[in-house]
Amino acid sequence: MNKALGLIEALGLTTAVTALDAASKAADVTLVGFEKIIGVGKSVGVNIQIAGEVAAVQAAVDAAVTAGNRVGVIFSSHVIPRPHDEVDALISKFAKNVKNKVNKKETKKVAKQENKEENKK
Template sequence: MKALGMIETRGMVGAIEAVDVACKTADVEVLNRHLIKGGIVTVEIVGDVGAVKVAVEAATEAVKKLGVYMGSHVIPRPTEEVYNILEKKEVPTEVIEEKEMIVELAEEVIIEDMVDEEVKPVVNRRDKTKK
């Protein structure tokens, strides 16, 4: 079973720095990232226990230098239930419905813009002929 490492930062810049340093330091993979309210970002990395410990330590030091460190933790051999919790990415139906509505509105605007662009040259030609 792989180890799980978590690094929490304020903002995406720190999270990207943490992932970059962790992946360059040891043979680890990024499992996921979570955007939490208030600009907090948690990244999860997995790999062999030793690799994850080294990667999290290095990433933690790099993020502390940026001044955006919130916390970090390594779980050497988490139970399968921990991974089940982390890998569930359920999107609330309200979010899906809102996204669909936004797409529909955007399509309407694009179609209206296309119609306006086709009509304007014709109107301009008519205006010139009337004078």
């Protein structure tokens, strides 16, 4: 892989969304995954995984840490430049998790909308 993987671990969803927003605006990176983690700082944390060119990921992670710390707490961040090919399998798993989560939410939203329409009849 000629790209980099950036990892940002934030305390709480608001901090994570703020960090991701700043990262996305700072450089050309792609969200490849996110995970809720129970126990970070004795609370619920969110781990964000982004990918892109090495310099872009480094800039995005730096911007995310700065923005996230203004709103809440960023526990850790790390950039892995040009990760080993075996890490690609992990990145693919992250990407599938994001797609599955988005698809589930969209399916629920459509079902909810259909229920509202049926109840109006």
